[in-house]
Amino acid sequence: MRLSRYFLPVLKENPAEAQIVSHRYMLRAGMIKQQAAGIYSWLPLGYRVLKRIEEIVHQEQIRAGHIPLLMPTLQSADLWRESGRYDAYGPEMLRFKDRHDREMLFGPTNEEMITDIFRAHVSSYKDLPLTLYHIQWKFRDEMRPRFGVMRGREFLMKDGYNFDVDRDAAIHAYNRHMVSYLRTYERMGLTAIPMRADSGPIGGEDTHEFLVLASTGESEVFYDDRVTSLRLGQRDIDYDNRAQVAEVCKEFTTLYARTDETHDQAVFDQIPEAHRKSARGIEVGQIFYFGTKYSDAMGASVVTADGSKVPVEMGSHGIGVSRLLGAIIEASHDEKGIIWPEGVTPFPVGIVNLKRGDSAADAACEGLYKALAAKGLEALYDDRDERAGAKFATMDLIGLPWRITVGPRGLANGVVELTSRRTGESEEMSPEAAVDRVAQIYAGR
Template sequence: MRLSRSLIPTLKETPAEAQIVSHRLMLRAGLIRQQSAGIYAWLPAGQRVLRNIANIVREEQDRAGAQEILMPTIQAADLWRESGRYDAYGPEMLRIRDRHDREMLYGPTNEEMLTAIMRDSVQSYRDLPQMLYHIQWKFRDEVRPRFGVLRGREFLMKDGYSFDLDYAGAVASYRRMLLAYMRTFRRLGVRAIPMRADTGPIGGDLSHEFHILAPNGESGVFYDNAFETIGLGDDTLSYDNQADLNAFFEQMTSLYAATDEKHDTEAWNNVPAQSRREGRGIEVGQIFYFGTKYSEAMGFSVVGPDGSKIHPEMGSYGIGVSRLTGAIIEASHDDAGIIWPASIAPFRTAILNLRQGDAITDTLCESLHEKLGDAALYDDRPARAGEKFADADLMGHPWQLIVGPRGAANNQVEVKNRRSGERTELSADDALTKVLG
C-alpha cells in the first residue's frame, strides 16, 4: 500500500484527551479516532491490526474444535427476562426501543441467545458436546470509559460457549480452551499469564483471567517467574489427547499466579523468594465454568440415553479483541512509538523512499514494493527523511527498508529492525530475504 494514497493520519502532537501511552499512540499512529466517549472508529491501519488479531483468535478457536457463528448485536429484552438478567444487569446494559416500542438491547454478551439457539436445535445427548464462538461488537455502557480502547463502551470480543453433558465433559472443554488461549496469545506475540479468578457462586477452580504484563495494567499481579520461561502451549500437545490437556492444565495452574483481588499471602510465601514476581497486568481474556445456570433457567435440556432430562453444563470463554490492540501496545512500545509483534502488525515492512523523485531510488522502491505486496507500506510521500523515519517508528512496523540515493545506486538498502534498532546494509535481494524471513 502506498502511504500517499492511504488514510493513515499520523499526528505529531498528542490529542489532549489521551492520557495513557497506548491511547496516545493509537491516536498518533492514525489507528483510531474517537467518535463518542468509549466509542472509536478504526481507520485502515487500526482495522488491519484488529483483523490480524481476530484472525489468529479465529484460527486457534477453529483448531481447538470450536465452530464460528455470528449472532446479532441487538437482542430482545424478553430473552434476558428468561434468565432474569434483564433486571439484574443494571445501567451498564444499553436498552433501546424500536419503532413498535418493543424493548431491545445492545448485547453486552450472548449466553442467553446462544442457549436459546441450542434449546431450539439440540434435543439429544448424541448432539453434545458442542463448542461455539463468535467475534462480535458488544456494548457495555461503562460509567466511566477511559484509556482508549482498553476501557471502551463498544468493544470487539470473541466469546465462546461450551455445552457438555456432565461436569467431567465441562472440565475437558475448559482445559481445551486453556490450551487454545495460551496458543492464541503466544501467536499474538505477547506473554499472557493465566491467573486464578473469582468463580463467584459457582465455586471450584475453573475460572482464569489472562493478563498481559504492562506497567499501566489495571490490576496488581503476583506470579511465579517460571511463567517467563516455560513453553506456553507449544505444538507438541494435542487436543485429541486428554492426557496432554490435563498435564498442561496442571502445569499452568500449579504455578502461583493471581491478581491482587485473589492474592493469597500464605500460598505466595510458599513460592521461592527468587521466583516471586510482582507487577501490573491488563486482563485480555477470561474463561470460566458456570454449570447449568443458563440451561436450567432457560429450560434447555437434552434427552439422555436412559430417557432422562439433562441440563447441559456450560462454560464461557472471552477474549477482548479490540482491548488486545491497546494492551499489546502497552506491553510493546518505546519513546518513538509502537513496536508491533510481526504477527499482528498492520504492515510487516515499511519502505522508506528518502529521495522521492530520484529515478534510481524510485525504481528500487517500486520494485521492493511490488515484491512485498500488501504486507508492505510504501512511504512514497514527497516528504523529508526525518519525517518518514519518525512516522515509521511511530507506526511500529517490525521492519523498515530504508532506500536512499547513495545506496540505491549500488542496489543497496538499509534494513532496520524496529524492536532491536539494529540496522544492516544489504543488497536489495538480501534485504527482501531478511524481511520476509
C-alpha cells in the same frame, strides 16, 4: 500500500485526553478516532491490526474444534428475563424500546441467546460436545470510559460457549479453551498468564483470567515469576486428547499466579523470595465453567445414552479483541512509538524512499514493493515527497517491525538497509537479499 494513496492521519502532538501510552500512540498513529465517550472509529491502520487479531483468534478457535457463528448486537429483553439477569444487570446494560415499544438491549454478552439457540436445535447427547463462538461488537455503558480502546463502551469481543453432557466433558472444554487462548496470545507476541480469578456476575465454579503484565494494568497481580517463562511454543496439541490438554493446563497453572481478588498471602509467602513478584496486569481474556446455571433456568437439556434427560453443562469463554490492541501496545513500545510483534503488525515491512524523484531510488523501491507482493507481503511504501527524518519518524511511530531504507548512495553500492524496529539495528544487503530475509521472517505466519 503506497502511503501517498493511503489514509494515515498521524498527529505530531500528544493528544491531551490520552492518559496512557497505548491510547496516546493509537491516536497519534492515526489508528482510531473517538466518536463519543468510549466509542471509536477504527481508521485504516487500526482496522488492519484489529482484523489481524480477529483472524488469529478465529484460526486458533477453529483449530480447537470450536464452531463460528454470529449473533446480532441487539437482543430482546424477554430472553434475559428467563435467566433473571434483565433486572440483575446494572446500568452498564444499554436498554431501550423499539418503535413498537418492545424492550430491547444492546448485548453485553450472549449466554442467554446462545442457550436459546442450543435448546431450539439440540436435544441429544449425540450432538455433543459442541462449542459455538462468535466475534461481535458488544456494548457496556461504563460510567467512566477511559484509556482508549482498553476500557471503551462499544468493544469487540470473542465469546464462546461450550455445551457438554457431563462435568468431565465440560472441564475438558474449559481446558481446551485455556490451551487455545495460550496459543492465541503467544501468536500475538504476548505473555498472558492464566490466573485464578473470581467469577463475578456470570457466575461460575471455575474461572481463570489471562493477564498481560504492564504498569498501566487495572489489576494488581501476584505471581511466581517462573510462570512468565512458560511457553506453548510449536508443540503439537491434539485437542481431542483430554489427558494431553489437561497436562498443558496443569503446567501453566501450578505456579502461583493470582489477581488481588483471589490472592492468598500465606500461600504466596511460601514462594522463594527471589521469585515472589507483584505487579500490574491487563486482563485480555477469561474462561468460566458454570455448569447448569443457564441451562437450568432456560430449559436446555439433552437426552443421555441411558435415556435420561439432563440439563446441559456449560461454560463461557471470552477474549477482548479490541482491547488487545491496547494491551499489545502497552507491552511493546518505546519512546518513539509502537513496536508491533510480527504476528499482528498492520504491514510486515515499510519501505522508505530517501529521495523521491531519483530514478534509481524510485525504481529500486518499486522493485522491492513488487517483489515483496509476489511473496504475499504487502509493504507500506512511503513514496511521499517528504524529508527522510519525517519518514523515519512516521515509520517509528506506527511501529512496523521491519523497515527497508532505499537511497541513491546505497544503491550506488548495490545495497539497501534493513532495520529492525525493536533493536534499531541495521544491516546493508542487496534488495533481493532484503526481500528474502523479510519473507523468511514471516514464513508460516
